[in-house]
Amino acid sequence: MSEQYLRETPFHDRIAAVASAQSWERWQGHITAVTLGGMDREYFAIRNSASVYDVSPLIKYRITGADAARFVDRLITRDVARCAIGQAYYTPWCDDDGKVIEDGTLFRLGKADFLLNAALHNLHWLRDTAYGFDVTIEDVSAEIAGLSVQGPLAQTVLIAMGIGGLERLAHMRLAETRLDDRPMRVSRTGFTGDLGYELWIRPGDASWLWDRLMAAGALYNVLPIGSAALNHARIEAGFILVNVDFISATYALRPSQKRSPYELGLGWAVNLKKDGYFIGKRALLAERKAATPRRALVGLEIDGRKPAVDAFIYAGKREVGRTTSAIWSPTLKKNIAIASIAGDQALPGTELGIEIWHPKELKIERSMVGCRVVHRPFYDPPRKKA
Amino acid sequence: MQRYDAVIVGAGHNGLVTAAYLAKAGKKVMVLERRHLIGGAAVSEQLYPGFTYSSCSYVCSLLRPEIMRDLDLPRHGLQVNPYETSSCPTHHGEPLVMYHDADRNRRSMSRHSARDAEAYDCYSLEIRRQCRFIKPLLMMTPPDPTSFKWGDIEGLLRLGRTFGQMGERQMYDILRFWTMSIADFLDEYFESEIVKALSAGSSIIGTALGPRSPGSAYVLLHHYMGEVDGEIGAWGFARGGMGSVSKAIAGAAREAGAEIRTEAEVTAVIVKGGKAVGVALADGEEVYGTAIVSNLDPKRTFLKILPRQHLPEEVYEQAERFKIRGSSGKLNIALDALPQFKGLPYDAHCGAIEIGDSLDYLERAFDDYKYGQWSRRPFLDIVIPSTVDPTMAPPGKHYMSVFVQYVPYKLADGPWTDEKRQAFGDTVIDTISEYCPNFRDLILHCQVRTPWDLENEVGLTEGNIFHGELTLDQLMFNRPFPGAAQYRTPVRNFYMCGSGTHPGGGVMGAPGANAAREILKDFKGRVLS
Numbered sequence: 041m042s043e044q045y046l047r048e049t050p051f052h053d054r055i056a057a058v059a060s061a062q063s064w065e066r067w068q069g070h071i072t073a074v075t076l077g078g079m080d081r082e083y084f085a086i087r088n089s090a091s092v093y094d095v096s097p098l099i100k101y102r103i104t105g106a107d108a109a110r111f112v113d114r115l116i117t118r119d120v121a122r123c124a125i126g127q128a129y130y131t132p133w134c135d136d137d138g139k140v141i142e143d144g145t146l147f148r149l150g151k152a153d154f155l156l157n158a159a160l161h162n163l164h165w166l167r168d169t170a171y172g173f174d175v176t177i178e179d180v181s182a183e184i185a186g187l188s189v190q191g192p193l194a195q196t197v198l199i200a201m202g203i204g205g206l207e208r209l210a211h212m213r214l215a216e217t218r219l220d221d222r223p224m225r226v227s228r229t230g231f232t233g234d235l236g237y238e239l240w241i242r243p244g245d246a247s248w249l250w251d252r253l254m255a256a257g258a259l260y261n262v263l264p265i266g267s268a269a270l271n272h273a274r275i276e277a278g279f280i281l282v283n284v285d286f287i288s289a290t291y292a293l294r295p296s297q298k299r300s301p302y303e304l305g306l307g308w309a310v311n312l313k314k315d316g317y318f319i320g321k322r323a324l325l326a327e328r329k330a331a332t333p334r335r336a337l338v339g340l341e342i343d344g345r346k347p348a349v350d351a352f353i354y355a356g357k358r359e360v361g362r363t364t365s366a367i368w369s370p371t372l373k374k375n376i377a378i379a380s381i382a383g384d385q386a387l388p389g390t391e392l393g394i395e396i397w398h399p400k401e402l403k404i405e406r407s408m409v410g411c412r413v414v415h416r417p418f419y420d421p422p423r424k425k426a
Numbered sequence: 427m428q429r430y431d432a433v434i435v436g437a438g439h440n441g442l443v444t445a446a447y448l449a450k451a452g453k454k455v456m457v458l459e460r461r462h463l464i465g466g467a468a469v470s471e472q473l474y475p476g477f478t479y480s481s482c483s484y485v486c487s488l489l490r491p492e493i494m495r496d497l498d499l500p501r502h503g504l505q506v507n508p509y510e511t512s513s514c515p516t517h518h519g520e521p522l523v524m525y526h527d528a529d530r531n532r533r534s535m536s537r538h539s540a541r542d543a544e545a546y547d548c549y550s551l552e553i554r555r556q557c558r559f560i561k562p563l564l565m566m567t568p569p570d571p572t573s574f575k576w577g578d579i580e581g582l583l584r585l586g587r588t589f590g591q592m593g594e595r596q597m598y599d600i601l602r603f604w605t606m607s608i609a610d611f612l613d614e615y616f617e618s619e620i621v622k623a624l625s626a627g628s629s630i631i632g633t634a635l636g637p638r639s640p641g642s643a644y645v646l647l648h649h650y651m652g653e654v655d656g657e658i659g660a661w662g663f664a665r666g667g668m669g670s671v672s673k674a675i676a677g678a679a680r681e682a683g684a685e686i687r688t689e690a691e692v693t694a695v696i697v698k699g700g701k702a703v704g705v706a707l708a709d710g711e712e713v714y715g716t717a718i719v720s721n722l723d724p725k726r727t728f729l730k731i732l733p734r735q736h737l738p739e740e741v742y743e744q745a746e747r748f749k750i751r752g753s754s755g756k757l758n759i760a761l762d763a764l765p766q767f768k769g770l771p772y773d774a775h776c777g778a779i780e781i782g783d784s785l786d787y788l789e790r791a792f793d794d795y796k797y798g799q800w801s802r803r804p805f806l807d808i809v810i811p812s813t814v815d816p817t818m819a820p821p822g823k824h825y826m827s828v829f830v831q832y833v834p835y836k837l838a839d840g841p842w843t844d845e846k847r848q849a850f851g852d853t854v855i856d857t858i859s860e861y862c863p864n865f866r867d868l869i870l871h872c873q874v875r876t877p878w879d880l881e882n883e884v885g886l887t888e889g890n891i892f893h894g895e896l897t898l899d900q901l902m903f904n905r906p907f908p909g910a911a912q913y914r915t916p917v918r919n920f921y922m923c924g925s926g927t928h929p930g931g932g933v934m935g936a937p938g939a940n941a942a943r944e945i946l947k948d949f950k951g952r953v954l955s
């Protein structure tokens with residue numbers, strides 16, 4: 041009488057029906073696909089036609105109440121006053137030491153109505169920091185199902201499906217719409233760095249949406265994908281992943297492993313000028329005054345074509361960091377990585393050495409090659425924002 | 427006449443660890459045990475045909491992995507099988523089941539409070555941060571901050587370095603944590619009563635503190651700093667019962683040449699010219715050795731076996747003042763079938779089941795105890811090792827261990843009697859029956875042990891399971907008391923190796939290993955001769 045302890049997403053039946061690879065993993069207590077049929081096909085769907093990825097397990101907090109805007113402004117590092125209704129904000133949020141707890145997307149649904157999309161559970165932190173504010177914070181994750189449609193044909197497919205007004209929907213904007221008389225929120229957001237949208241619906245409408253999308257997409261090579269292909273795309277897009285590229289301040293056992301937004305390359309998302317205190321402001325102000333940040337999360341282009349997974353990076357003989365995410369990019373035809381390195385080595389153009397261990401017919405070989413610091417994102421097609 | 431390099435009084439698991447390390451270093455070692463079996467509070471006994479009881483300690487986590495490796499304990503028969511749940515049945519709504527698996531646990535906890543389910547991550551991380559500080563201290567002799575010896579200064583420096591890596595806030599947190607009550611600590615994380623109650627269980631086991639008493643948070647840490655195969659805070663069943671821990675250590679000791687004698691009660695330490703030289707046994711026999719090592723608790727060590735005329739008055743008084751209040755009882759029960767606890771899934775019966783669904787419940791249990799009564803509604807820590815370990819009971823039947831908190835050593839209405847023991851046992855069985863209606867019908871045999879029994883059978887003063895309360899005034903360089911905290915005593919050549927020394931009680935082996943290291947140091951430095 042032991043219960044099933046991983047949840048199925050609202051799309052599970054549909055995905056399982058086409059997941060011939062039977063390759064599953066966990067995502068926040070849910071069963072999700074690593075790949076459905078073939079990782080390469082799925083990856084190229086993202087860059088070549090249109091991909092469909094189930095993002096239902098994302099954690100979503102709804103923040104409402106008279107003080108909602110004031111509270112969110114205190115929570116995040118960006119300035120909420122500048123976030124229009126119907127806009128999506130990518131933003132980190134920090135602890136009092138100015139160390140990043142997480143990064144995520146904030147949807148402003150109304151004057152005093154927000155949706156915070158997160159990868160980790162934050163309710164405890166949100167409720168604690170909401171003390172004294174007239175706000176209600178609810179975990180609405182299970183009330184909203186989501187599909188991410190990404191790729192050069194994403195817009196075409198969604199228009200073919202009958203979703204109106206997409207041509208006018210700018211990057212990082214939301215639209216509330218209806219299709220077949222069912223409510224749907226469309227956001228022009230995603231984790232691939234490509235043209236793409238996320239469709240948010242009631243869980244009960246999941247099969248309907250899936251079937252509609254697949255029917256409309258049949259002519260355009262729309263392909264459901266798993267997390268492996270997505271991960272390739274997100275690295276190319278330079279998006280960082282909590283507990284992969286950095287440890288959340290909440291989860292770090294050692295204080296030295298916590299990172300500030302500056303140390304993660306997210307300085308652009310910190311607004312020190314906004315009115316009043318936000319969590320971490322004092323520490324971030326002090327950090328800004330000091331010279332270079334202690335650590336930096338940078339992009340690397342690496343010689344050769346061996347993916348530099350968990351590789352150490354050297355400046356001469358000095359070890360200065362290691363890679364946190366690394367792939368061979370099929371689109372760029374480049375060997376790329378996100379790496380955590382010493383702050384004084386982080387200037388774009390800096391030439392470094394990297395030690396890569398790679399398996400070769402049951403042997404492990406070591407190669408020492410050159411690499412250089414480059415700007416993230418690695419891949420940023422104009423269509424993303426067009 | 428035989429003369430040994432070391433004579434160890436008591437074959438508790440710590441005495442055996444000391445013996446094994448000394449023997450491995452080439453010393454000639456004799457261990458003398460009062461009882462007919464070795465292991466002290468880590469024993470397995472067959473008191474009913476076909477069933478094996480872990481009659482005192484019942485679960486394993488604290489035993490230091492360094493010791494398992496040094497003594498090659500798996501080769502001598504040690505196997506620890508982890509269990510993965512702890513749960514709390516209740517009359518108020520759904521039971522709480524906590525799982526090892528993070529996703530499953532979050533889902534289960536969120537039935538009681540979505541916020542608590544999330545706060546749990548932060549809570550367990552904070553406990554792990556606290557463990558990170560304490561772990562390096564376990565296998566080291568606590569440095570004495572008042573001494574200016576190089577070893578002590580070096581030890582303090584090492585401590586300082588761990589402390590220094592922590593950041594200011596964490597240092598404050600540590601100081602706070604070591605002195606605060608578990609109720610205050612849990613209030614900072616959780617809102618649900620049952621979540622707090624289930625988390626607080628380990629903070630009251632074996633202590634004479636309530637969940638709202640300052641100092642109880644540390645007791646929780648003491649139960650958390652163990653591990654099974656690197657999994658911090660995990661607990662498991664020793665295959666064959668806790669006696670197999672002692673047997674494995676004894677195996678290693680014997681292999682290295684140590685002798686172990688049972689039914690050899692030591693009545694006195696023989697002191698000549700201010701130096702311990704041997705021990706006298708109950709039957710009049712005398713055994714001589716260079717180092718005399720006591721595995722007994724500090725009270726028995728200083729007030730019972732060491733003749734008073736050899737002790738400075740101050741030390742005698744410190745020993746008298748030492749806090750060693752018994753507060754725990756134990757039922758070992760042979761069951762005809764697996765009991766079904768109200769609302770608990772099958773998995774939950776394979777882990778720890780705790781009775782006591784609110785902090786108030788636990789605090790009230792403590793209130794009764796304070797005034798010399800056993801708790802009318804006691805906190806129970808129940809495990810059924812036979813759900814995991816097939817050697818504990820015949821197929822289909824089960825062995826249940828019930829640890830009971832709180833039970834006084836001294837009752838307000840006079841000494842323990844057979845009737846009172848019976849009545850105490852009934853209180854416990856009635857409490858279980860509230861959650862498990864046909865429980866009585868399943869009982870084939872039941873052993874009831876009060877603190878008084880624990881003292882008389884196992885030799886734990888007042889039945890205190892840790893050989894002395896685990897409060898800051900009796901920890902680290904204060905354990906058992908200042909000036910005697912480095913396994914040496916004021917009497918030359920007389921050492922301590924039991925749970926009354928740093929880092930304290932539980933089936934951990936660390937006191938025994940640390941004592942052996944100090945004794946070998948003294949052999950080498952010719953302090954011992």
Ligand SMILES: Cc1cc2nc3c(=O)[nH]c(=O)nc-3n(C[C@H](O)[C@H](O)[C@H](O)COP(=O)(O)OP(=O)(O)OC[C@H]3O[C@@H](n4cnc5c(N)ncnc54)[C@H](O)[C@@H]3O)c2cc1C
Nearest residue numbers: 436438439440460466467483484485692885891925932933
């Ligand atoms: C009911 C109970 C449940 C417990 N549950 C757990 C648990 O689940 N997990 C855990 O880790 N810990 C548990 N503990 C605590 C743990 O068992 C003890 O702290 C630990 O076993 C003590 O070991 P020791 O070697 O220091 O001393 P002891 O085990 O007390 O050994 C002392 C030995 O000295 C002998 N002795 C006494 N007097 C004399 C004498 N005059 N001459 C010769 N020999 C003598 C005794 O017979 C005994 O064998 C529990 C304890 C009890 C009592």
